[in-house]
Amino acid sequence: MNPATLEGRTVLLTGAAGAVGQSAAAAFTAxxxxxxxxxxxxxxxxxxxxxxxxxxxxxxxxxxFVDRVVEAFPEVDVLVNNVGAGTSLVLADTGDEDLDRMLEINLRTAFRMCRAYAPGMADRRRGKVINLSSVLGLHPVPTVAAYAAAKASLIGFTKSIALEYAGRGVQCNVLAPGYLAGPKNAGYFDSEVGQSFVRRFMPTGAVGPADALDGPLLFLASAMSDHVTGHVLVVDGGYSIW
Incomplete structure (x- = not known):
């Protein structure tokens, strides 16, 4: 059997409309x-x-809405929590509402979805949970305190549930992307400031394409990663080496 195949598996992918989600959806389907x-x-x-x-x-x-999702799709084999949002504010300008928004979108949505689906995976003794954090949760820069706090919290949460479900057939891992090309970042990386950042901090000389996560996602979703849990897989083109 091909260990990379996802034949017969159902993948529930949040954030499917974004650039990363669209590419991942096509890769999972293929x-x-x-x-x-x-x-x-x-x-x-x-x-x-x-x-x-x-x-x-x-x-x-x-x-x-989470309840509606579970009612419509009660059993999934792979849960990919790809929903996320960022913010860029100096600490003095970061209000409680900014922190709450980052925690709500980047941590609590994944928390709710894992709570809804991981127990059923454990009952069937088969399942994969992939939570998308960020390299900024491990290697932050100034002005992203609220975002980095949320993404770092997601890593800690995932490691905890990985331990909880490790003996029950469920692998829970984190994918931590670096800077990726896409509509949200196009203006910045096309600017002189953005290009200067790439020259200074990206060892590869470029930010990653939207499909840079497809291979790592397939690895974490398939039987290839059956002995991998509680892991943080960084995909950042070497950015965090600095």
């Missing part, structure tokens, strides 16, 4: 998975293209 896309934005184009097999839209910061 590996044989049935991909369920979850996002607050419209997913009809992904559904029409065949990149996902099913979809549900709504706000994962609301428990009522």
């Amino acid at each position: 590996a044989g998975a049935k991909v369920v896309g979850v996002d607050r934005n419209d997913l009809s184009a992904l559904l029409a293209s065949g990149a996902i097999a099913d979809e549900i839209t709504g706000d994962l910061t609301r428990q009522s």
Whole structure:
């Protein structure tokens, strides 16, 4: 059997409408998975293209929507918590509401989804949880205190549940991307300041493409990682070496 195959597996992918989500959805589908896309934005184009097999839209910061997702898709084999958002503020300008927003989007959505799905995976003695943190949760820069706090918390949370479910057939891991190309970052990395940052801090001389996470995600979702749990896989083009 091909250890990289996802044939017969259902992957629930949050944040499916973004650049990383769209690429990941296509990669999971190509590996044989049935991909369920979850996002607050419209997913009809992904559904029409065949990149996902099913979809549900709504706000994962609301428990009522999480309940709807679980009701519609009660059993999944792979849970990918890809929803996230960032902020850039000096500490003096970072209010409680900014910290709350970062924790809500980057930590609590994954917490709720794991709480909803990990016990069922354990009952079936098979499952993969992949939580997307950030290299900034490990190697932060100034002005991202609230974001870094949330992403670092996600790493600690994932390691804890990895221990809880390690003997029950469920692997829980973290993927920590570095800077990636995409619509959100295009303006910055096209600017002189952004290009200067790339020259100074990116050993590869470039930020990663949106599909840079496809291979690592397939590894963590497939049987190739059956003996890997509680791990933080950094994919940053060498940024954190500095």
